[in-house]
Amino acid sequence: MAGRTGRTVYDLRRSNRAAVLRRLYFDGPLSRQELGPATGLSSGTISNVVGDLTADGLVEEAGSVESDGGRPRILVRVAPASGHLVGVDVGETRVRVELFDLALTELARTERPLTGDGYDVDGIVGHVRDGVGEVLRRAGVAAEALLGVGVGVPGIVERTPEHGAVVHGQTIGWDAVPLEEMLRRSSGLPASVPFLIENGARTLGQAEMWFGAGRGARSVAVVLLGSGVGGCHVTDVAQQGRALEWGHLTVQVGGRRCRCGAPGCLEAYVGAGALLDRWREAGGRPPAGAGEEAALAALADAAHPPSGGDPDPVARAVLREAAEYLGAGLSGLVNLFQPERILVGGWAGLRLGPRFLADVRAHATAYSLSYPADRVTLDLGALGPDAVTVGAATLPLSVFLEAGGHRPPAAARPAQTPAWQAALEARALG
Structure with a gap:
C-alpha cells in the first residue's frame, strides 16, 4: 500500500535497510544503540532491520564493548563474505581485473597488456570476459555470487534504453560502442549479474572519496x-x-x-x-x-x-x-x-x-x-594504481547498498541514473 508520498511499505523497508547498511559499511562496526542516532531510526526499527540483515547473511556480530553499568553492547558489521564484486580498469596500457569481497579486500587479480591492436573493441571485450573468468576461478567464487561487474573506461558514457551503456571515446577510436551489450553477450555470466560502466576518472574519484584522500x-x-x-x-x-x-x-x-x-x-x-x-x-x-x-x-x-x-x-x-x-x-x-x-x-x-x-x-x-x-x-x-578498479567495484556496491542489500531481478533493473540526478531526487524525497 502506498502512502501520500507514493512510497510503499516495501520502499520504506528497503530505505531503512539501506540506511543501516550504509552506516555499517562506512562507519562500522557499531552497536544497535549507536545505529539509532546515526540513522535517525527508532530502536525498534533498528532491531528489526538488523535482525533481517543478519538472517539474510549480510550482517554479522563483530565483538562487544563495555557499556556504562549495563551488559556489554554487541557490535555488528557488514559481513565481508556476503557478496563479491569485480572491478575492471580499461586503461591505456593494460586491462586490469580485480575480484573483491564486500569489504573490498582483493581476492584475485589479473592484467592483460594492450598490444599493437590497442583499443580494438572485440579485443577489449575478450580481455574483460577472460579476466573475469580467471579471477573467479582463482578465488573459487561462483559467478552467481557476484553482485556486479564495474568497468572504468576512457571516454563519455551514455545511458540508452536500447543498448545500455554506450561509450563515445574519440581519442581511442570508439564511436558509440555498445559496450554493456557486448560484454553481456560475451561474458557468459548469469543475467542476475549487472555490468555497470563509467568513465575511469569518475571511478577514480569515487574511490578516493569513499576510501582515500577525498x-x-x-x-x-x-x-x-x-x-x-x-x-x-x-x-x-x-x-x-x-x-x-x-x-x-x-x-x-x-x-x-x-x-x-x-x-x-x-x-x-x-x-x-x-x-x-x-x-x-x-x-x-x-x-x-x-x-x-x-x-x-x-x-x-x-x-x-x-x-x-x-x-x-x-x-x-x-x-x-x-x-x-x-x-x-x-x-x-x-x-x-x-x-x-x-x-x-x-x-x-x-x-x-x-x-x-x-x-x-x-x-x-x-x-x-x-x-x-x-x-x-x-x-x-x-589509493595508488588500483584506484580505478576499486572505484569500478564501488559501482555495483553502491547499487547494492542503495537497494538495502536486495538484488533486483535482471528484467526489472532500471537504467543507471546519473549521479547528479540521483542526488537531487534523494534530496527531493528527503
Whole structure:
C-alpha cells in the first residue's frame, strides 16, 4: 500500500535497510544503540532491520564493548563474505581485473597488456570476459555470487534504453560502442549479474572519496593523468562525481595537435604520450623498445636522477613545461569549481607526482584567482594504481547498498541514473 508520498511499505523497508547498511559499511562496526542516532531510526526499527540483515547473511556480530553499568553492547558489521564484486580498469596500457569481497579486500587479480591492436573493441571485450573468468576461478567464487561487474573506461558514457551503456571515446577510436551489450553477450555470466560502466576518472574519484584522500571533503577535483588526461568533480550535489573531459580543455590556441584531432588540448602537453613525443623531438632518447610506462619512468629518472647525479637538461625542461601547462589547466578547475582539494592519480600522475607536484602547485596558484587558490590543497591520490578498479567495484556496491542489500531481478533493473540526478531526487524525497 502506498502512502501520500507514493512510497510503499516495501520502499520504506528497503530505505531503512539501506540506511543501516550504509552506516555499517562506512562507519562500522557499531552497536544497535549507536545505529539509532546515526540513522535517525527508532530502536525498534533498528532491531528489526538488523535482525533481517543478519538472517539474510549480510550482517554479522563483530565483538562487544563495555557499556556504562549495563551488559556489554554487541557490535555488528557488514559481513565481508556476503557478496563479491569485480572491478575492471580499461586503461591505456593494460586491462586490469580485480575480484573483491564486500569489504573490498582483493581476492584475485589479473592484467592483460594492450598490444599493437590497442583499443580494438572485440579485443577489449575478450580481455574483460577472460579476466573475469580467471579471477573467479582463482578465488573459487561462483559467478552467481557476484553482485556486479564495474568497468572504468576512457571516454563519455551514455545511458540508452536500447543498448545500455554506450561509450563515445574519440581519442581511442570508439564511436558509440555498445559496450554493456557486448560484454553481456560475451561474458557468459548469469543475467542476475549487472555490468555497470563509467568513465575511469569518475571511478577514480569515487574511490578516493569513499576510501582515500577525498574523505571528509565536500568538493574535490580528481585528476587522472595517464597516456591521456581526465578529471572528475565531486560535490555534495553530485556525490558520485561528474566525469569531466578536462584533458580536452584548450590551453594553447593553435597549439600542438591532440590525439582527439583538435589543436592545443591540455592532453597534448601533459599526457604521457605527449611528454614522450616532446622529449624525442627535443633530442631525448627513451630506451629502445620500451613501453610507454617504462619510457616515462626513464624520462622522470633523466630529469631527476635517483642517484643524485646531474639531471638531463632536456628531460628537465620537458617536465618543467608540462608542470606549467598542468598547473594552468588546474587553475581552470580552481576558478570554476573552487574545490577544497585537488587529487592527482593515474599511473603517469603517480609516477611523476613526487618529482614535479611542487612545480605544478606553484603554477596552479599563479594562474588562479587568489581567493579560491588560497583555499585548495593539491596532493597525490591515496589509493595508488588500483584506484580505478576499486572505484569500478564501488559501482555495483553502491547499487547494492542503495537497494538495502536486495538484488533486483535482471528484467526489472532500471537504467543507471546519473549521479547528479540521483542526488537531487534523494534530496527531493528527503
